[in-house]
Each structure stands twice: as structure tokens, then as C-alpha cells.
Amino acid sequence: MTSSDQLVHLHFPKLGVKGAYVQLDQSLGDLPAYAGYPIGAQALLGQALAAAALLHANVKGRSRISVQLQSRSALRLLYGECSEEGGLRGLAQLTEGSDAPALDQLGASAVLAITLESRSEQNRSGTRYQGLVPITSARLDQALEHYFATSEQLPTVLVLAADGSRARGLLLQKMPLDEHPDAALLDPDGWNRTSMLIGTLGPNELLEADRGTILRRLFHEETLQLVDGLQLRFACTCSRERVESMFRSLGREEAMAALAESGLASVRCEFCDRDYRFDRIDLEAVFHPLTQPGSTVTQ
Numbered sequence: 516m517t518s519s520d521q522l523v524h525l526h527f528p529k530l531g532v533k534g535a536y537v538q539l540d541q542s543l544g545d546l547p548a549y550a551g552y553p554i555g556a557q558a559l560l561g562q563a564l565a566a567a568a569l570l571h572a573n574v575k576g577r578s579r580i581s582v583q584l585q586s587r588s589a590l591r592l593l594y595g596e597c598s599e600e601g602g603l604r605g606l607a608q609l610t611e612g613s614d615a616p617a618l619d620q621l622g623a624s625a626v627l628a629i630t631l632e633s634r635s636e637q638n639r640s641g642t643r644y645q646g647l648v649p650i651t652s653a654r655l656d657q658a659l660e661h662y663f664a665t666s667e668q669l670p671t672v673l674v675l676a677a678d679g680s681r682a683r684g685l686l687l688q689k690m691p692l693d694e695h696p697d698a699a700l701l702d703p704d705g706w707n708r709t710s711m712l713i714g715t716l717g718p719n720e721l722l723e724a725d726r727g728t729i730l731r732r733l734f735h736e737e738t739l740q741l742v743d744g745l746q747l748r749f750a751c752t753c754s755r756e757r758v759e760s761m762f763r764s765l766g767r768e769e770a771m772a773a774l775a776e777s778g779l780a781s782v783r784c785e786f787c788d789r790d791y792r793f794d795r796i797d798l799e800a801v802f803h804p805l806t807q808p809g810s811t812v813t814q
């Protein structure tokens with residue numbers, strides 16, 4: 516079954532401008548912790564997930580991208596991630612009983628981190644790139660524009676909007692001229708015009724109007740091509756193997772110390788609520804993978 520949760524690529528062939536539109540409904544409700552968050556955190560998490568999907572529109576190959584916000588305020592962590600299969604996962608960590616404050620109330624230590632992890636056939640362990648900027652804006656879309664202005668050097672404008680059940684995002688980016696074989700034919704005013712038009716789109720209109728209405732209202736005088744991108748859905752990438760490698764990185768002593776009185780070490784995935792349980796024999800096998808139960812030879 517196809518859901519309406521999708522990324523759509525936008526291309527203005529005569530202007531040297533590209534972009535993306537994202538719509539999230541079902542995937543937000545499918546996030547296990549989402550319904551339990553207060554409304555401000557829900558809206559911010561919806562925006563972070565929409566942003567991760569929009570940023571994924573520009574990424575090639577096997578990669579996942581995350582938008583993360585950390586602060587010493589009541590909102591300690593906000594995390595939204597989009598994988599190459601369109602899997603979305605995310606969470607908010609809040610001080611007990613608090614909602615997320617406005618972004619410009621997060622305090623001086625608040626940072627926004629964009630992380631891109633890429634893998635290829637040649638490099639299976641992957642490469643990781645992270646850009647960090649302080650948060651000085653009241654809105655997440657403005658903070659991301661600041662990130663692009665300082666880290667990526669690519670003129671970028673975007674609008675994000677979300678409430679307790681849906682999220683929308685629209686992004687435009689000026690294409691580097693070297694991506695254009697016929698750059699001389701491009702409308703030199705194209706970027707100024709389209710970026711000014713998107714500036715007239717408020718979050719309320721983005722949330723309430725459908726994609727066709729918004730794109731017609733903004734760009735009816737431009738040649739605009741739409742290409743379907745990723746279908747988006749909630750999906751977690753956790754696995755028992757990943758928990759095992761986490762235990763390995765802790766070391767045997769600490770891993771064994773995690774065994775509770777019950778004799779079980781339990782690791783719960785914060786994204787999907789799955790519970791991974793290890794008893795002493797499981798943990799021994801993590802550190803001595805060849806000594807599997809049943810393979811011991813006795814003489």
C-alpha cells in the first residue's frame with residue numbers, strides 16, 4: 516500500500532534551481548513514542564523528520580542523514596533521521612513534565628548538527644560527515660538556512676511546518692553552475708525570484724494547503740518538473756547484531772556488569788521500543804563468537 520508520505524523532487528530547468536517537497540502523516544503516528552510527547556515536541560520532531568527527508572533529496576548513493584538538536588534546556592535532544600530506503604526514525608528527550616521551548620529559548624550552548632553517513636560497495640564501514648552550527652533562530656527552518664549559509668555555501672531556502680499529526684516541508688536550492696552544461700542559457704534572476712516567492716509562504720499555509728495548490732500559487736509562471744522521490748515510513752535500523760557490537764565496544768567487564776540480578780542484560784531501543792535481552796551465555800558468545808552453545812566438544 517502506498518501512503519501519502521513521500522518526498523517529491525522539484526526541478527526548474529530554466530532557472531538552475533532544484534528543490535523538494537515532503538509530506539508526512541502516517542509515519543509520525545507510527546513512531547512509537549510520538550503520541551506520548553507534548554505538542555511542542557511533536558511539532559518540532561515532525562519538522563526535524565521532514566527536514567531530514569528534504570536534505571536526503573540531495574544525497575546520492577547509500578546514505579542516511581540526520582538532523583539533531585542538543586541543548587541544556589528542557590529539550591535535551593531532538594533527533595530525526597532519514598535512510599536511503601525512506602525509513603524515518605526519531606525521538607525527543609525532554610526534562611520530565613516539560614515541553615520543548617521555542618528554539619531561541621534553548622540557551623547559548625544549543626547546537627544543530629547535520630550528519631551524513633554514506634556507505635558504498637568499496638567502503639562498507641562507511642564515511643561520516645557532520646556539520647555543526649549554534650542555534651540563533653526561533654524556527655528550525657531558519658536554523659537550517661543558517662547552517663546552509665555557513666557550512667554548505669549553497670544558497671538554500673526552506674519552510675517547515677508541523678502540528679501533532681502531520682509535517683510538511685519545502686526546500687529550494689541554487690544548483691552549482693558546474694552541474695549545468697548550458698549555464699549560459701539560465702535565467703540569471705531565477706534564484707532571486709524563486710527564493711523570494713518561497714519567502715511568501717508561511718508555515719500555516721504550508722500545513723493547510725495541498726502540494727498542488729502551493730506549487731501553483733508560488734510558481735505558476737515558472738517551468739517546474741516534479742519527480743517522485745522516496746516513499747517515507749517509520750522504520751528502525753536497530754538489530755541484535757548492533758547491540759552485540761555495542762557490548763563489544765564496552766568491553767567484557769562492563770558488559771557482564773550489565774547483567775541484572777535476574778541474570779539478564781536488557782537493552783531497549785529508544786526509537787522503536789524493541790527490547791534486546793542477553794543472558795550470561797549470550798554475552799559470553801558476544802566476546803567469544805566461536806564458542807557457540809552446542810559447539811563445545813567434551814572429551
Ligand SMILES: [Zn+2]
Binds near residue numbers: 751752753786789
Ligand atoms: Zn529500534
